Amino acid sequence: MTKKIFRSMLLVCMVVLISAIAGVMGVLYHYFSENIHDNLQSEAMYLAVAVENEGIEYLNRITNQTERITLIDEDGTVLYDNMADITLMENHADRIEFKEAMENGVGESTRYSGTMSERTIYYAVKLGNNQVLRVANTHYTVFTLLGGLIFPIVLILAGMLVLSAVISSRVSRKIVEPMNQLDLEHPDQGEVYDELVPFVTKISRQKRTINRQLTDAKKQQEEFSVITENMQEGFLVIDSETEVLSFNKSALKLLHADYFAPKQSVLTLNHSKEFCEVVETVLAGNHTETVLELGQKRCQLIANPVWEKDNVKGAIFVLIDVTEKMDRENLRREFTANVSHELKTPLTSISGYAEIIQNGFVRPEDTGKFAGKIFEESQRLITLVNDIIRISQLDEGLMPYEKEEIDLYEAVKETMEHLEAAAKQRGISVKLAGTHEMIYSVRTILHEVLYNLCDNAIKYNKENGLVKVTVRKDGDAICVTVKDTGIGIPQEDQERVFERFYRVDKSHSKEIGGTGLGLSIVKHGAASMGAAISMESVLGEGTAITLTFPKERDEA
Numbered sequence: 001m002t003k004k005i006f007r008s009m010l011l012v013c014m015v016v017l018i019s020a021i022a023g024v025m026g027v028l029y030h031y032f033s034e035n036i037h038d039n040l041q042s043e044a045m046y047l048a049v050a051v052e053n054e055g056i057e058y059l060n061r062i063t064n065q066t067e068r069i070t071l072i073d074e075d076g077t078v079l080y081d082n083m084a085d086i087t088l089m090e091n092h093a094d095r096i097e098f099k100e101a102m103e104n105g106v107g108e109s110t111r112y113s114g115t116m117s118e119r120t121i122y123y124a125v126k127l128g129n130n131q132v133l134r135v136a137n138t139h140y141t142v143f144t145l146l147g148g149l150i151f152p153i154v155l156i157l158a159g160m161l162v163l164s165a166v167i168s169s170r171v172s173r174k175i176v177e178p179m180n181q182l183d184l185e186h187p188d189q190g191e192v193y194d195e196l197v198p199f200v201t202k203i204s205r206q207k208r209t210i211n212r213q214l215t216d217a218k219k220q221q222e223e224f225s226v227i228t229e230n231m232q233e234g235f236l237v238i239d240s241e242t243e244v245l246s247f248n249k250s251a252l253k254l255l256h257a258d259y260f261a262p263k264q265s266v267l268t269l270n271h272s273k274e275f276c277e278v279v280e281t282v283l284a285g286n287h288t289e290t291v292l293e294l295g296q297k298r299c300q301l302i303a304n305p306v307w308e309k310d311n312v313k314g315a316i317f318v319l320i321d322v323t324e325k326m327d328r329e330n331l332r333r334e335f336t337a338n339v340s341h342e343l344k345t346p347l348t349s350i351s352g353y354a355e356i357i358q359n360g361f362v363r364p365e366d367t368g369k370f371a372g373k374i375f376e377e378s379q380r381l382i383t384l385v386n387d388i389i390r391i392s393q394l395d396e397g398l399m400p401y402e403k404e405e406i407d408l409y410e411a412v413k414e415t416m417e418h419l420e421a422a423a424k425q426r427g428i429s430v431k432l433a434g435t436h437e438m439i440y441s442v443r444t445i446l447h448e449v450l451y452n453l454c455d456n457a458i459k460y461n462k463e464n465g466l467v468k469v470t471v472r473k474d475g476d477a478i479c480v481t482v483k484d485t486g487i488g489i490p491q492e493d494q495e496r497v498f499e500r501f502y503r504v505d506k507s508h509s510k511e512i513g514g515t516g517l518g519l520s521i522v523k524h525g526a527a528s529m530g531a532a533i534s535m536e537s538v539l540g541e542g543t544a545i546t547l548t549f550p551k552e553r554d555e556a
Contacts, residue, residue, distance in 0.1 A: 003172075005168075005171075005172035005175055005176065006165075006168050006169055006172040009164075009167075009168035009171060009172060010161075010164055010165055010168045013160070013161075013164035013167075013168065014161065014164065017157065017160050017161075017164070018157075021153065021156075021157075033121075036121055036137050037108075037121060037123075039137070040067065040108075040121060040123040040135050040136075040137055041123055043067060043135050044123045044124070044125045044133060044134075044135040045125060047059075047069065047133055047135065048125040048127055048133050051071070051127060051133055052127050052128055052129075056071060056079065056080055059071060059080050059082070060080075062082070066137070067135050067136060067137045068081070068082060068083045068135070068136040068137070069081070069082045069133070069134070069135055069136075070082075070092075070133075070134040070135075070136070071131060071132075071133055071134075072092050072098055072124075072131065072132045072133075072134060073131055074102070074130040074131060074132070075091075075093065076091040076092045076093025076094070076095075076098065077091060077092075078091075078092055079131070092134075095109070095122070096109040096122075097109040097122040097123065097124040097134060098124055098132055098134070100124070101124035101125060101126045101132045101134075102126060102130075102132065105125070105126045106123070106124065106125055106126070107123075107124045107132075108121070108122060108123045108124065109121075109122050110122070119138070120136055120137070120138050121136065121137055121138075122134055122135075122136045123135050123136075229248050229249055229250075231248060231250055232250055232321065233250060233318055233319060233320050233321075234247075234248065234250045234251030234252075234253070234254045234255065234299070234317070234318065234319030234320075235247060235248045235250070235251055235316075235317070235318060235319075236251050236266060236316070236317040236318075236319070237306075237314060237315075237316055237317075238266045238279075238314050238315050238317070239313065239314040240283060240311075240312055240313055240314055241265075242265045242266050242267055242279060242283070243263060243264070243265060243266075244260070244262070244263075244264060244265070244266050244269075245314065247260065250319070251269075251317075251319055252269075254294060254297070254299050254319045254321060255269045255270055255294065255319070256294060256295060257269050266279060266317075267279060270292070270294075272292065272293075274290055274292055275292060275301070277290075278290055278301055278303050278317075279303075279315070281303070282303035282304065282305050282315040282317075283305065283312055283314075283315055284305075284312070285305050285307070285312050286305065287303070287304050287305070288302075288303050289301065289302050289303070291322065292319075296323070297321055297323045298321075298322055298323045298326055299319045299320060299321055299322065299323075300319070300320040300322045301317060301318075301319055302317070302318045302320070303315055303316070303317050303318075304316050346377040346378070346381040347377075347381065349373065349374075349377040350374050350377045350378060350381070353370050353373050353374045353377075354374060356370065357370055357371075402442065403440055403441060403442055404440070404441075404442075404443060405438055405439075405440055406438065406439055406440070406441055406443055406446060407436050407437070407438055408436075408437050408438070408439050408471050408478060408480055408549070409432070409434060409435065409436040409437060409471045410436070411443070411446055411447065411450060412432060412450055412454075412469050412471060412480060413432055414447075415447060415450040415451050415454055416430050416432060416454060416469065418451065419451070419454050419455060419458060422455070422458055423458050423467070426458065426461070426463060426464075426465075427463055427464040427465075428458050428461050428464070428465050428466070428467055429464075429465070429466045429467070430454075430458075430466075430467045430468075430469075431466070431467070431468045431469070432468075432469050432470075432471075433468065433469070433470045433471075434469075434470045434471030434472045434480075435471060435472065435473065436471075437471055437472070437473055437478045439478055439549045441529045441531075441549065442528070442529060445525045445528055445529055446525075446529065448521055448525050449521070449522050449525040449526060449529075449547065450480070450482075452518040452519070452521050452522050452525075453482040453522055453545055453547075454467065454469065454482055455518060456518050456519065457482050457483075457484035457486065457543075458484075460484070460486040460487055460543075461484045461485060461486035461487075461542075462485060462486055462487065465484060465485040465486060465542075466484070466485045467482065467483070467484050467485075468482075468483045468484075469481070469482050469483075470483070474548070476550070477548050477549060477550060478548070478549045479546055479547065479548045479549070480546070480547050480549075481544055481545070481546040481547075482544070482545050482546075483542065483543070483544040483545075484542050484543055484544075485541070485542040486542050486543060487539075487540065488537050488538050488539040488540050488541050488542055488543055489535075489537040489539065489543055490539050491539075494535060494537055497519050497535075498519045498520055498522070498523040498533075499520065522545070526547055529549070530549075530550060531547045531548060531549045531550075532547070532548040533545065533546070533547055533548075534546050534548070
């Protein structure tokens with residue numbers, strides 16, 4: 001703006017300056033022309049009187065005359081001229097000033113010389129003897145005068161231009177200075193031109209509106225960022241060229257990408273055929289879903305196109321980790337199959353024995369034997385159903401959940417008394433060692449856990465083996481360890497023995513009547529009591545399972 005004001009002011013100064021010079025020259029030229037005309041008239045009258053009194057001799061005596069004096073006879077013959085040879089001069093009868101003087105007593109005319117750029121003024125007076133006295137003076141034209149004054153005029157213009165430039169520069173800076181000092185953060189504060197008040201007021205209103213909008217947008221962006229960054233689901237937004245516009249950390253984590261630079265293609269995150277097909281399908285304008293295998297995880301990928309009018313401008317991807325869900329579904333199907341199988345086996349036996357007895361194929365002395373088989377299978381069936389019910393109760397949190405102070409040593413002792421008969425039947429020695437330690441837990445669940453641990457230690461032990469249960473304090477925690485000298489568990493099976501219906505040796509489990517739910521009940525029961533479970537086992541030497549209870553009393 002400063003430059004524009006400067007140029008405008010400089011242009012105005014130049015126009016005014018040139019106009020002023022032209023006007024002054026015009027006025028001066030007109031003034032001098034009038035002055036020359038008056039001088040010629042006065043001099044012509046003076047000379048006319050002198051010539052009438054003294055004749056042509058008076059003219060011959062005149063010297064140093066700047067004006068041209070000509071005496072013309074009444075027929076136009078030149079009788080005298082102080083600047084030319086009269087013998088070479090032509091007749092002047094046709095001259096305008098001569099004719100007018102002959103008719104009116106006086107006459108005048110002006111003639112221009114294009115080659116000399118001069119203007120000659122003629123003034124003629126008729127004498128008493130009918131002769132005409134003419135006086136002439138040469139006057140330069142405006143252009144001739146300007147040509148002679150061109151150098152001083154250029155100097156004046158240059159000086160005035162410099163002066164105008166200096167003044168214009170200062171004035172323009174002074175004009176713009178209040179606008180440059182305007183505080184755009186607070187435009188309504190400070191001194192401004194009255195003409196700028198409406199503009200400044202509008203800027204102030206717009207600034208408040210923009211600040212409010214920016215604040216709202218920033219708040220929404222922060223809320224969006226908080227929501228997306230705390231989502232367990234992955235979130236991706238791409239444009240129509242597959243370039244990633246937005247994403248959250250969960251998306252990178254699920255896609256196993258530690259870092260992702262902006263403005264990259266989403267295809268750099270995953271090169272699998274399934275992912276590429278999803279990107280292609282969604283950018284074609286179709287909703288699509290699939291499950292991706294991402295290492296050990298399985299993710300459900302949901303993709304929706306983003307439309308603008310009739311064109312696909314991008315797509316939104318949502319990644320959901322469904323590994324646990326699918327594992328649970330697999331476990332549910334496996335559990336259902338196992339339950340069906342485990343229930344079918346004793347029921348088939350019961351049905352078979354009952355059918356044999358019903359059809360009379362059993363001798364009277366063998367009836368008791370067959371009835372005993374039916375009883376054993378019934379008990380096995382009841383045990384299985386009870387274990388399934390306990391597992392379900394633990395899963396659903398339906399077991400009695402009233403915590404109390406419990407002497408862990410006494411609880412183990414009570415459990416071992418219930419299993420004393422089963423241990424004697426197989427010649428298993430059962431020992432309890434350690435100290436009396438108090439824990440805060442649920443008695444019913446604790447009994448189920450301890451019973452299954454000790455029962456497994458007896459069932460899967462060797463004949464005449466040993467089961468040793470130790471209660472001890474380990475720092476701030478209380479531990480109970482059930483150790484047997486049984487068959488042991490292979491290393492590859494140790495992580496799976498806590499799964500429902502999982503058996504290391506199915507034939508041995510069938511012989512002892514195990515349901516495959518004992519250690520699963522232990523796992524769920526320990527979790528509900530807040531206890532940690534660990535296992536050490538050597539194949540052919542035995543197994544030790546330890547429950548670790550926190551020392552703190554948690555009444556919540």
